[in-house]
Amino acid sequence: MEIESRKVHLSYGAEPGIRFAVLLDGNGSCREIGAAGLQSWKPTDGILWVHLERDHNAAAAWVAHNGGFDPLVADALLEDESRPRVEPVDDGLLIILRGVCAAPPDDAEEAAEDLDLVPLHAWVDENRVVTLRDSGHYITALRDIRQALEKGKGPKRTGELLALVSDKLVRDLEPVLDQMDEEVDELDELIFHGEAAEVRERLKLLRRRAVQLRRYLSPQRDALNRIEHDDAPWLAERDKLRMREVIDKLMRCIEYLDAIRDRTGILHDDLSTVISERIARNSNRLAALAALLLPPSVVAGLFGMNVGGIPGVNDTWAFVIIVILVAVTSIVTLYILKRINWL
Secondary structure (H helix, E strand, C coil), rough: CHHHEEEEEEEECCCEEEEEEEEEECCCCCEEHHHHHHHCCCCCCCEEEEEEECCHHHHHHHHHCCCCCCHHHHHHHCCCCCCEEEECCCCCCEEEEEEEEECCHHHHHCCCCCCEEEEEEEECCCCEEEECCCCCCHHHHHHHHHHHCCCCCCCCCCHHHHHHHHHHHHCCCHHHHHHHHHHHHHHHCCCCCCCHHHHHHHHHHHHHHHHHHHHHHHHHHHHHHHHHHHCCCCCCCCHHHHHHHHHHHHHHHHHHHHHHHHHHHHHHHHHHHHHHHHHHHHHHHHHHHHHHHHHHHHHHHCCCCCCCCCCCCCCCCHHHHHHHHHHHHHHHHHHHHHCCCCC
């Protein structure tokens, strides 16, 4: 009953540009404050967590003019495209990470194959956490933390919230890598029995996706490592220990991804070999067919010349003899081709 009394029900996206704005109560729960409370918030009110839509004009205006950020920090938070990085500014951290973009729960089946890594921009200091993502993106890591706060089992401090966000961002990578590994296994079976054009197209897309993921996961590892070694006073030793575990998990994901990329390279070589063997086999068949047709063609060419002196012109059995001769030469040619393993 005590847990039930601490439950809160948050509204998401009810106000322009703001997904939600809450105050952590330090006990694992939170209180929603909305846009009005966000404008009047002071550090003495409690720990603020506001999640904004980066590409919305209202959110951009708040970050640029009302958030109290350094102009360089505000520009970085609103930047369109950025690689994972961490920059300490005074007592806070400017953080850009990448998370798995999934579909909202209602559209999960439609976009199950469209998972991608999308940027999550954040500012974290002792009193507030500001996160931004594009309006068309949906990051399940933040959803899980919101649900934990609703149940009174969420983070209590900004350092704990940052460590939890990092942990869940890396956690959501694992199903994506498992899906890619299963697709590699499927392509491994299709190489020798499937359509070469289909396998080649799927393999190309899979390799491209592995390269894109690797492009962001490597700098993300460096960014998380920098958070772990930062000496910000609001990062407790427990938070750094959790960050260390997240980095180890991310390292395993990178190694897993490297293995997938290596396997796709091997499959590409196998596919090239299979295609080459098929081409060579078809070429041998065509050459063998040409060899089989050569003797009859020579005989037909010789006896089909419209010149005098061709034997058998007046012989009734001449045609039968020629047919028998052609059949014999064809059988002998077929025997020779089999002996030299052309057929």
